[in-house]
Structure formats: C-alpha cells, structure tokens
Amino acid sequence: MTTPRYPLLYQINTRVWLTELSCGLGRRATLDDIPDGELDQLAEHGFDWIWMLSVWQTGLAGQQVSRTNPEWRREFHETLPDLTDEDIPGSGFAITAYHVHSELGGDEALARLRERLRERGLRLMLDFVPNHTALDHPWVSQHPEYYIVGTELDLARAPRNYTRVRRPEGDLLLAHGRDPYFSGWPDTLQLNYANPMTQTAMAAELLKIAGQCDGVRCDMAMLVLPDVFQWTWGMVPRPFWPMATQQVRNHYPEFCFMAEVYWDLEWTLQQQGFDYTYDKRLYDRLREGHPRPVREHFHAGLDYQDKLARFLENHDEPRAAATFSPEVHKAAAVTTYLAPGLRFFHQGQFEGRLKRISPHLSRAPEEPANRDIREFYQRLLAILRRHAVREGQWQLLECLPAWRENWTWDSFLACFWRGNNEERLIVAVNFAPHQSQCVLQLPFADLSGTDWELQDLLDPVTYRRDGDKLCSHGLFLDMMPWQSAVYWLQRCN
Numbered sequence: 001m002t003t004p005r006y007p008l009l010y011q012i013n014t015r016v017w018l019t020e021l022s023c024g025l026g027r028r029a030t031l032d033d034i035p036d037g038e039l040d041q042l043a044e045h046g047f048d049w050i051w052m053l054s055v056w057q058t059g060l061a062g063q064q065v066s067r068t069n070p071e072w073r074r075e076f077h078e079t080l081p082d083l084t085d086e087d088i089p090g091s092g093f094a095i096t097a098y099h100v101h102s103e104l105g106g107d108e109a110l111a112r113l114r115e116r117l118r119e120r121g122l123r124l125m126l127d128f129v130p131n132h133t134a135l136d137h138p139w140v141s142q143h144p145e146y147y148i149v150g151t152e153l154d155l156a157r158a159p160r161n162y163t164r165v166r167r168p169e170g171d172l173l174l175a176h177g178r179d180p181y182f183s184g185w186p187d188t189l190q191l192n193y194a195n196p197m198t199q200t201a202m203a204a205e206l207l208k209i210a211g212q213c214d215g216v217r218c219d220m221a222m223l224v225l226p227d228v229f230q231w232t233w234g235m236v237p238r239p240f241w242p243m244a245t246q247q248v249r250n251h252y253p254e255f256c257f258m259a260e261v262y263w264d265l266e267w268t269l270q271q272q273g274f275d276y277t278y279d280k281r282l283y284d285r286l287r288e289g290h291p292r293p294v295r296e297h298f299h300a301g302l303d304y305q306d307k308l309a310r311f312l313e314n315h316d317e318p319r320a321a322a323t324f325s326p327e328v329h330k331a332a333a334v335t336t337y338l339a340p341g342l343r344f345f346h347q348g349q350f351e352g353r354l355k356r357i358s359p360h361l362s363r364a365p366e367e368p369a370n371r372d373i374r375e376f377y378q379r380l381l382a383i384l385r386r387h388a389v390r391e392g393q394w395q396l397l398e399c400l401p402a403w404r405e406n407w408t409w410d411s412f413l414a415c416f417w418r419g420n421n422e423e424r425l426i427v428a429v430n431f432a433p434h435q436s437q438c439v440l441q442l443p444f445a446d447l448s449g450t451d452w453e454l455q456d457l458l459d460p461v462t463y464r465r466d467g468d469k470l471c472s473h474g475l476f477l478d479m480m481p482w483q484s485a486v487y488w489l490q491r492c493n
Contacts, residue, residue, distance in 0.1 A: 001121060004390040005306070007048035008343045008381075009125065009258075011314060014052045015089060015362040017347070018104065030105030031055075031113045043120040046385040049256075049342075050117060051125040051217055053315060054092025054359055055110065057101045061136035062094030065187040066360045079355050080365055087363045092127065093219055094134040094187040098205050100212075110212060123214035125258070128206055130240070131223040132177025132188035139201075140174075140189065141167055146198040148175035148190040148233060160184055179223055180232040193224050194235035203244040210248045215256030221274070222265045245273025258309055258342070260316075270307045276342045279308040286312075286332045287323060291411050291431040298339060298396050298415070308341035313349055315359050321352040321373060327482035330376050331429050334458070334484040335413050338427045340394045343384060350377040376458075383457050383486055388419030397426070399438040402476060408436035412477070416443070426454070426487040430479035439474040444489075447471045454487040464492065 014031075021029035042050060066072060067088045077083050100110045114124045133139060139146050150162040150173045160183035165172045176184025177191075184190070192198050209216060221241070222228050230236045248255050258276040259269045266277040285293045298305070312320040312333055320329055337343045348357075352370025383389060397414040401407070411432035417425040424444070430436045447467040454463045454475075465475065479485070 001118065001123065003048045003123065006340060006343065006390055008046055008384060009049035009051055009309070009345065010042060010045075010047045011051040011053060011344070011346045013315065013347055013357060013359070013364075014055050014104065015092070016357060016364045019363050028103065030103075031100070031109040032105055034113060034116075036116065039116055039120055039122070043122055045381050046390075047122060047345075049123050049125050049215065052113075053127065055100050055104055055126060056092065056095045057097040057099045058090050058092065058094055059096040059134050059136040062096075062134045062187040063088065063090035065094075065135070066090040069186060072358070072360060075358060076361060079357060079361065080363060087361055089362050090360060091185075091187055092359045093129050094185075095127075095129055096134045096137050098209050107212065114213065123256070125215040125217055125256070126209060126213045127219060128209055128216040129219040130191070130202060130206075131220055132185070132190050135163070135165065135187060135189055137189070140165055140172070141169055143197075143201070144172055144174075145195060146191055146201060147172075148192045149173065150175050158183075160186070163189075165189070175233075178232070179220060180228070190233075192233075192235075193229050193237035193240055194233070196238065199237070199240050199243070202240070203247055206244050207248055207251065210252045210255050214254075215258065215275075217258045217260065218274075219260055221259035221269055221277075222261045222263060225265065225268065228263075228265075239272065241269065241272040241274070249273075266308065267304060270304065274307070276307055276309045279310050279341065282308075282336065282339075283311060283317070286335065289328070289431075291413055294335060294431060295396075295399075295413050298413075302340060302394070305340045308339075309344045310336045310339055310341045311344040311346070312336055313346045313356075314344065315346070315357070318356050319354050320349055321370060322354045322356075325482075326370075326372060329373065331431055331482040331484050333376070333380060334427065334486065335429050335431065337380060337384060338389065338415070338417070338486065350374055379458055383425070386417075386419070386423065386425070387421060388417040388423040388425055392417045392419040392423070395443060397443075398441050400441065400474065402437040402439050402478075406437055408432070408434065409438035411436040412438045412440075412479075414438075414440050424489040425457075426475070426489055427485075428477055428479065428487070429484045430477075430482060433481045435478070435480055437476070437478045439476050441474045442470055451492040453490045453492050455490065457486045457488055458484055463487075 018029040021033050067085050100107045117124050155162045165174050175190040177188035178184035224240050257274045259274045261269050261277045269277050282297050352373035353367050355365050357364050399409050399412040401409040413429040413431050415427050447470045450467045452465050
C-alpha cells in the first residue's frame with residue numbers, strides 16, 4: 001500500500017465518535033461498531049491516513065484530576081453546559097499502558113479496525129506520548145528510576161510542578177510532565193531521559209505501538225530533544241529520536257513518524273527521523289492576517305516543505321470556523337491545503353464546528369453544520385484528489401504590480417501545480433480585506449499561438465485568455481477581498 005507524495009490525514013476523536021455511536025446503539029460502542037459505510041466515506045474523500053486520537057488505556061488517577069481541576073472544569077462547562085462526570089474520562093495523553101482501552105474493545109478490536117482500514121487503502125495513525133506517563137502508570141512502582149525525582153525545596157519553589165506519589169513501596173516526590181514555558185500537567189509524571197534505561201524502555205514501547213498501526217503522531221516531540229530537556233530539567237540526555245525511529249524502521253521500514261513540534265525545531269526533528277512535522281508557523285501567520293509573511297513562508301526549500309503537516313485546526317487549537325470569518329477561513333484553507341506537504345484535517349472541520357473539544361472529554365456538543373463551509377470543503381477535497389496536487393510539481397508564483405502605483409499586488413498568494421499528465425492548476429488568493437490586482441508570471445513555455453481556458457474549480461466560472469498575451473504580459477488578476485481561485489488551465493479546442 002503506497003501513499004502519494006502529498007497525502008491527506010483526518011484526525012478523529014475516538015472516544016467522542018464512539019459516544020455518538022453509543023447513542024444510536026443503546027449500549028457502549030467499541031471500535032468494532034464503527035460502520036463500514038463511514039470508513040468508505042473517508043476513503044472516498046481521498047484520505048490516506050486516519051489518526052485515531054486517544055485509544056490507549058488511561059487510569060482512575062488521571063480521571064480524578066480531570067474531574068476535579070477547577071480550571072479545566074470551567075473549560076469543560078463552556079464546551080458542554082450540561083456536563084456530567086461521565087463526560088470526563090480523563091486526558092487521552094495521561095496513559096497508563098500502550099494497550100487499547102478496555103472500553104474501546106482492546107487490542108483485538110483495534111487490529112480488526114486496522115484491517116478494515118487497510119482494505120480501503122487507509123493507513124492508521126495513533127498517539128505516542130514520549131515526555132510523560134499517567135500518575136498511576138505501573139512504572140511508578142516497578143521503575144521509579146525512570147522518572148524525574150524532586151526535593152522538598154523543589155516542591156516549595158514550584159508546587160505546581162511536583163507531586164507526592166503514594167506507593168506501597170514508599171512515597172515519592174516526583175515531577176509533573178511539563179514544557180519549560182508552563183507549569184506541569186497535574187495528571188502526568190515526567191520521564192527522565194537523562195537515564196539511558198528510560199530511553200530504552202520508551203523505545204521498546206514505541207516498537208510495540210508500531211506493530212499495531214502504520215504511523216504515530218508524537219506528542220510534544222521536541223520536549224525530549226537534548227537541548228530542550230536540559231533547558232527544562234538541567235540534565236543533558238543522549239539523543240532519543242534517531243535511535244528510536246531507526247529501531248522501529250529496522251522492523252517496519254515504511255512506518256511513519258509525525259511530530260507535534262514548535263519553537264522553530266521542525267527541521268531539527270526532520271533530521272532526526274520524522275517524516276512530517278507540524279507547521280504551526282504557517283497557521284500563526286495566517287491568523288495574523290498579513291499576506292507577505294505567509295508568502296515568504298513558502299520560500300523554503302521543498303526538502304523542508306514536503307515534510308510539513310499543514311493544518312487549520314486540531315484538538316489543541318481553536319476551531320477554524322471560530323477563529324476566522326467565513327471568507328478568511330476559505331482563503332486560509334486554500335492557502336494551507338494547496339501548499340506542498342501533508343494535508344491535515346480535523347473531525348468537525350468540514351461542518352464548520354465552533355467548539356473545540358478537550359481531549360479530556362468523551363462527548364461533543366450538538367452543533368448544526370454550516371452548509372456553506374461544508375460545500376466549500378467538498379469542492380476543496382475534490383481538488384485535493386487530483387493527480388497534479390497529490391503527486392505533481394509545485395512552484396510559488398511571482399506576483400507583480402498590475403500598474404506602477406498598484407500597491408495591492410502585495411496582498412496575493414499564488415502558486416501552480418503541474419501533474420505528469422500535463423494537468424496544470426493555478427492557485428491565487430487575495431489574502432486581504434480589500435479588492436486587489438496583480439499580474440502573475442506563468443512559467444509555461446507552450447502558451448503562445450492559441451487561446452487558453454481558465455476554469456475556476458472553486459466557483460463555476462470560466463475565463464478565456466490569449467496565449468500570446470499570457471506570455472508577454474502575464475495573467476492579470478482582479479479579485480475581491482479574501483477571494484480564492486483554483487484555475488484549471490486548458491488549451492482551447
């Protein structure tokens with residue numbers, strides 16, 4: 001089973017999906033109850049990867065923290081005004097074991113789901129959380145040396161970063177998992193990567209996971225980099241990712257690694273074995289709403305861009321429909337998903353959902369689908385299924401002023417895609433709140449001598465242009481605020 005050069009990934013909140021299925025079944029749903037028809041639909045949309053969020057076993061300790069933490073509880077109430085404790089199973093990232101949760105059907109149900117996905121040409125991605133474990137992970141009793149140990153002084157100085165762990169073998173003072181910018185996550189314990197035995201144990205866990213899926217999304221993958229770990233904890237570990245990724249690929253050569261990563265460490269992790277790294281920088285620039293930094297973002301080499309995971313929302317970010325106005329949402333989506341790299345979509349995005357669902361929750365609020373957004377994504381997905389966009393060649397296009405005093409040319413983002421079948425698509429976005437004009441220089445040598453038809457695949461309009469003028473003057477564009485177009489360039493008969 002091969003994946004295209006630029007694949008599509010769909011993230012699903014597993015527990016929320018099964019809760020919705022449970023309502024129809026009148027009993028608790030497991031992975032075996034996911035309908036074949038819904039898997040068929042995912043394949044028909046053109047997805048290559050299905051990321052099932054939060055399938056691993058979690059414990060009562062994490063659940064108790066999630067249900068009683070006042071700050072988190074307020075967030076949960078904003079999402080679910082009729083919140084109950086049953087809606088809060090605990091964070092899917094406070095893992096007690098890399099076994100499929102018993103309430104989801106266990107490892108056997110996952111194996112059957114994976115086979116059903118493979119029958120449809122879909123690959124399965126799961127979570128790996130390298131930085132920390134749950135409070136009640138068996139290692140707390142069996143291997144306390146795997147964790148960061150604190151002192152009474154540490155607890156006094158940073159009480160939110162350390163906790164007392166009660167054990168039959170004797171109580172411990174251990175650190176919560178955290179990143180250097182924030183207080184610790186109170187439902188987790190920090191693993192000590194300066195201990196080689198911890199690294200060996202986590203690499204073994206990763207290898208075990210690799211036997212159950214086709215790829216992993218590694219949570220906060222940069223936290224175990226030697227420099228970051230030293231910055232956070234004052235200890236220098238040996239590099240983990242080159243060893244761990246190579247060990248997995250020795251057994252599973254086609255296994256895929258995707259890193260959640262920030263702080264401009266994307267290239268670093270790509271060099272340490274990751275196939276894809278989050279492109280949070282593009283997302284942030286799109287939210288800021290200035291076209292030039294977005295355009296400059298695409299100046300990077302394709303050896304880097306091809307390994308970026310482009311997204312507009314995920315379980316950590318606010319919903320795209322709540323972040324952007326409808327027209328900006330569409331412009332940002334065309335910019336994001338018609339760039340090279342992995343195209344990463346989130347459950348509820350196509351329907352224009354407004355409320356982010358915390359990974360601590362197992363139920364989503366009822367929200368009506370936004371018909372306009374849904375129809376837009378249907379058109380966009382149809383474009384993303386085209387050969388030129390999945391396997392073809394991408395190039396950023398130069399935008400020039402339409403006349404001497406024309407300053408609005410700087411508002412444009414433009415590129416083209418070319419497939420082996422000579423299919424050519426020109427992508428243009430006026431990423432600005434005003435009408436804008438520019439001229440695009442097209443890098444095609446065969447335009448002269450005939451007329452060309454430009455069919456907009458996002459809007460049912462078609463334009464006819466003289467090939468000689470396209471060569472000599474370029475393609476003139478005059479677009480409304482936040483307007484996007486994807487022109488299919490075809491020779492007229």
